[in-house]
Amino acid sequence: MAHVRVMTELRSMLSLGPKGSWKPPILSRWPRSRRASLSCGRRVLAHRHHLESSGRATELAQQRLRDETAEVAAEIARDRVRQALAEDPVLAARLLDEARRTVRRRRY
Numbered sequence: 001m002a003h004v005r006v007m008t009e010l011r012s013m014l015s016l017g018p019k020g021s022w023k024p025p026i027l028s029r030w031p032r033s034r035r036a037s038l039s040c041g042r043r044v045l046a047h048r049h050h051l052e053s054s055g056r057a058t059e060l061a062q063q064r065l066r067d068e069t070a071e072v073a074a075e076i077a078r079d080r081v082r083q084a085l086a087e088d089p090v091l092a093a094r095l096l097d098e099a100r101r102t103v104r105r106r107r108y
Contacts, residue, residue, distance in 0.1 A: 010026050
């Protein structure tokens with residue numbers, strides 16, 4: 001009966017979101033027959049069609065690209081900072097002292 005609770009929670013979460021022209025179906029279980037698989041497939045394709053026709057698919061793809069780009073840039077920046085700190089112990093000590101002061105200020 002846990003799946004019933006999960007479905008209820010999903011419906012509740014969806015009801016909190018913006019009201020739109022699409023109400024995504026909540027499938028209660030994995031399809032076990034060819035007929036159920038086809039039905040599930042139709043629902044997935046209907047959702048994809050809705051995303052594409054509403055422009056939401058493009059928005060989501062662009063947001064994913066922005067997020068992935070930010071993650072790559074952050075990783076590059078972290079690597080460069082780590083390298084700079086490893087190469088310059090004076091810089092590392094200064095930044096560590098500044099970090100300690102910042103943490104103390106935030107506590108009080």
